[in-house]
Structure formats: structure tokens, C-alpha cells
Amino acid sequence: MAIYDVKPAQPAPVNHHGVFHWLRVNLFKDVKNAILSLLCIYLLYLTVPPLLDWLFFSATWSGSQDEVTKDGARWIFIIEKFDQFIYGFYPEHLHWRPLFVAALTVAFIASVKLLKSIKLKIAIILLYPFVSIIFIYGGFGLEVVETDKWGGLMLTVIVAAVGIIASFPIGIMLALGRQADNMPVVKTLCITFIEFVRGVPLITILFMASVVLPLFFRDGLDFDKLLRALIGITLFQAAYIAEVVRGGLQAIPKGQYEASESLGLSYWQGMILIILPQALKISIPNLVGSFISLFKDTTLVLIIGLFDILAMVTLTNSDTNWLGYEVEGYVFVTFIYWVFCFSMSQYSKSVERRFNTELK
Amino acid sequence: MSKPAEPVGGISFLNNPKVRAIVFQVLALACVFFVAAYFTNNMFDNIEARGIETGFTFLDQIAGFGISQTLVEYDDGSSTYARVFLIGILNTLLVSAIAIFFTTILGLLIGIGRLSGNFLIAKLSMIYIEVFRNIPILLQILFWYNVVLAALPSPRQSYSYFDEFFLNNRGFLMPKPIFEDNSGYILAAFILACVGVFFLARWAIKRHDDTGEEFPIFSVGGAIIILSPILVFFIAGQPISSEVPELKGFNFRGGWVIIPELLALAFALSIYTATYIAEAVRAGIESVPKGQKEAAHSLGLKDHVILRKIILPQALRVIIPPVINQYLNLVKNSSLATAIGYPEIVTLFSGTTLNQVGQAIEIILMTMAVYLAFSIVISLLLNWLNAKMQIKGR
Known part of the structure; x- marks a missing residue:
């Protein structure tokens, strides 16, 4: 009878692990892939080192204008004009007020997430916009800052925030109206509004709001410019929110509607307690998506003469001491927008993934 | 209920x-x-x-301002606002058509690259999408126009390619084709070739349905459409010549000029919209279940046949609707041209004309009507396509 020894386990073949294996599978699988990979590497070699050099290594980070290097970014411009990029013409001694509102927003989000009592939550949600507006605009003993002094990132965030908050209830009403099959008149009105707004570019709506809207009111000639833009953006965004919410409403099984009816709930009770919570939950990723578009679209207000952060690039460059710094300005603003939008889209993806696990 | x-x-x-x-x-x-x-x-x-007038009589008045790019005849001194309106629409359509062409190619490449097995290509495509989709389109337009194109040299130092194409801060210049007497034959040959290929395709489909025999319609049809006008071009004695732009003094004369506004706008729109098209393409290809490909393999079909007959027909059904929606978005985004002064409908009509005439309501409603018309046409097209592409036999 033969006796077999236990043989020691052999290491995996060299060509099945390690860097070279990875390279071969992922970059040099065949001739076509090898050529493409080499092309990509060459492209990266051409673009990345000079870009990094311009952005960081040769850049001027501090000092005065005389010390700037020729082939690097001159970030001293951004540092010099930083306040203007963030606050616009908001008076310097009052800069703490927008900052305070930003801190308040963080506290607001935290409290809505942490607090258990529904009544307290609703009270906070209703109070928050008013407190914020008072702190930014003034009144109640605070010095009033007119809206034409608002600008920069502050204005961008305000336009986006007001746009999303104000358009949300309108959007939900429009979505419900569009779904109301037993009320053809209401349905037609909602469809007309939604499709009209979605069919035209935002810029025409902004023109409408800035030129035509004042004609609609008595003594409308001195209508606040920012308010006009906000009305336009809110109506525009409401139509898009309505479509997103409608998608959510349609995804709710019919049994849920019937169940809420058979419980004897009225239309509004059924909607608020049963249907909308579910519909809004599944539309969160799309809502975030539409908020990202709105955030990007806020740049359009510069066309009707408001000074958002993008308009600040041209404005700060009209300072005779600081001419010709457009590139740095645009890169800085691009960076800000990118960070905002990218983090929001990552958040929406993570929400989507969380919901997906339920389906898998 | x-x-x-x-x-x-x-x-x-x-x-x-x-x-x-x-x-x-x-x-x-x-x-x-x-x-x-x-x-x-x-x-x-x-x-x-x-004291503002009402009504549309202003359309017959003489506009009297210059326009930097006109596709139809326009004269500062005698053309009316109605003509300005038409030029605006045409310029919107021009930039949209150019941008749609390039964004489709770019989006397709990036979308396929995103799914590539090649690590570098997949990651670079992803970086491209994540970078350009998260930057506002208006910012991109302004960047290309104010930074990149403004940095181009003056006409005297312009970049020259083959001594026929020139790039400088006045735009991109290229040879202008001049059609001589017999050039009508070439157009006729092209149209005839198209009609011929159409009937050939119908015959090929019918034969395939009847007998199952394949006919290489794409290569044969493409060859017919490309080769026959070229053949006629030589037979008719080369009736098309070109007028090369020439440097005279401080500027170029002759040739076709693509104004920098158009360049910046088409560039930015193509790059921005391509990110959305790429995502649509990726989603479409991923939507085809893996089993379809495996089943086709086990039937013994070749790789290119699988792609053409199994994957693409199913993927296209998912890809086309969002892509067409993106085309519509592109047309609407082209209205941002007003920030850099490209003469399209919003710039010319809601901008200059509104300033001169002051009839805000009529002018803005007319501008909106143009975009609504585009929207309606595109959604009709979409409905027609959706109906056509429904999976039949269920």
C-alpha cells in the first residue's frame, strides 16, 4: 500500500497575481488595447504634469503682485478678492450674518434629522426660512442690506435654496393636479403649465420674469430685481419637480390608493399619510438630480444682471489694479461649482444604492 | 380610480x-x-x-443693426425685424445641428469607453463625465469664449493648417466651395444614389424575410452613396473649386469664416451634452441582460453578428429616448449664446430687438413659441420612434 505524504501548497502561478498580471489583464490584453493604453498614457503625460505644475507647483500662493511667477496660477488674486467672490457687495462689517445663517442651516438639518417630536420639527421647518431671511436682509433691529448688494456665492446659494424650497410645494400640487383624473379642468391647467415651462429655456422665463412680470402689477415699475428672478426660477423648477413627483406617484401600486380609500381616509389624508411619503421617498434621487440642475442653472441670473459667483469673475477683473486674472477666476468658480454638484450627485447615488438593496 | x-x-x-x-x-x-x-x-x-405700442406691426419695420452671422440674405439698411427673427431661428438651428453632430460622436465614444475592459480608458471616460457634467454649461461657454478663444493669436500670427485652414481670434477660416455650372449633376447623382439605396435596402429586407439570405446593405449602400457623386464630379469635369482664405492687410478675405462665438458655443454644448449621452449609452448597453449575449454565443453566432443583431437592437430601444431628450436640452441650452453674443433667436430677438422696440410681451412670447415648436416637434418624433421600436408580438 502506497503511502502518500501531504505535499505543501504551492504558491499561485506568478502570472496570475501581482502587478504584471493586473497590467496584462487591464491594460495590455491584446494589441488593440495595448495601443489604446499607450495613447492614454501619452495623453496623460502631455496634460497632467503641466496642469499640476500650473495649479500647484509654480503657482503664487501669497505675496504681492510683483512676485507672481509667469507660468503658474496667480492665486493671490483669489485670496485678494475672496470676500467679493463669497459675499458680493455685502457690507464687510455684516459678513457675520450670512455666516451665521450658514451655521444655522447646519443646525437646522441636524435638528430635523435628530429631533423625534413631529410638532417641533414642523415648527423648526416653518421658522427657519423667516429667521434666515431676517438675518440676511435685516429688519427687526438689524441693519437692512438691500438685495442689489447681495452677490457672489451667497447669492448663488440663496437663489438655489429659495428655488428648491418654494418650488417644492408648488411642484407637488402640480403633480397631484396632473394625476387628478376626476377633475379634467384642473388636470388640463396643470398639464398646460408643466409642458409650457418644460418646453422653453430658463433664460426666456427669466426674461419674462424680469421684463414682463412688472407689467402685471400696479406700480410694478420698481419691483425688486432679485425677487423677479426668484419668481421665475421657482415657477421653472416647480414644473420639473412636478414631473419628478409624478414619476414617484405613478410608481406607487394602485393597491395603496385603494387601501387608503377603504380605510375611510379622505383624499388629503390618504395623500399625506399614505401615498406622498412613499412617492417622495422613491423620488429622492431624481429630486436631488433636479436640484443639481437648478444649482447649475442659477448661473443664468447673471444674464439678467444679478451678480452671482460667476458674474464676479468679470466684475473682479474690472478692477484696474487686477486686470487679466480671468483664468484664475474661472478656475476658482469652476472648482466651487464642481465640488457642490459632485458631492450632491454622490449623495444621490448613495441614496439610490440604499434603496436598491431592498429590490435585489 | x-x-x-x-x-x-x-x-x-x-x-x-x-x-x-x-x-x-x-x-x-x-x-x-x-x-x-x-x-x-x-x-x-x-x-x-x-406709451408702448401693441401688436405685431413692428415686424415690418426696418431693423437697422448689423448681425455677425447670417445664413440668409440680410441688409442693415433695409431688412425688417421679421427677417431678424428668421435669421435668429436659423442660427439657433445651425449651432444645434453642429453641436448635435459632434456630441453624438463624442458621447457614443465616451459611453462605450466607460464600459471598456481597459482600465485606463474606463477611468478616463468616467473622469470626463464626472468633470464636465458637474460644471454649469454657461460657465463652460464663458470659459471657452473668454479664456481659450480670446488667447488665440491675431490674424497675422494665426495658426495655419495645410495653408488652407486658419485659426485665429476672429474665428476659424476654411476654404469655401464654389459651385460652377455643372455642379447640379453632382447633387442629382447624390439624390439618385440615396433613392437607389433606399429601394435596395427594401429589396434586401424582403429577400432576407423570404429566404434568410443576408445582403451587406451597409457597406454596399455606403459605397454607392459616397462613390457615385465622386464619379460624377470627375465625369462632369470637376465643377467645384475652392476659394482659399487669404491674408490681406490685417484680416483674412474670402473663404468660409466660423465666428468665434459659434466655435465656443458648439464646443461647450458638445462637450457638456456628451456626458449625458455617454451615460445614456452606458445605461442602454448595460440594460441588455448578460444571458442574451451568452445565448447568442451558444447559438454559434459570431461576435459582430451578436453586436448587430442581438445587443444593439435591444440597447438602442433604451438609448434613443433619453438621447433625443438631450438633443432637446441642447437646443434649449443654445439660448445661453446670449451671454457671449452669438446671434441666435434669444440674442437677436429677446435682446437687441426688445431693446429697440420695447414690446416685451410680444417678443418674448414669440421667442418662447419658437422653442415650444422645437419641443413639440421633438416629442412627436420621440412618440413616433417609441411606437416604432416597441417590442412587437407581445
């Missing part, structure tokens, strides 16, 4: 859903009517107070 069964004794009048629906609708209609009446009333008062 299902009809609730009526309880014994009937529902009280106030709780009857039908009565409620009617009351509510009458209220809603009254509300809308009241607001509309209030607004129009104020509007007419305001218009009268400001």
Missing part, C-alpha cells in the same frame, strides 16, 4: 365626490380667470402709461 359603492340612503350632497370635483374645478377656473384678468388689466394700463 375605482368607483366607491354608494352607501344605503345615498351620500349627502356635500360629501358626494362628483359634486365636490365640480365645485373645486369651478373654483380653480374662477381663480385662474380672476388672476389672469387682473394681470391683463394692469398690463394694458401699464403699457398705456408707458
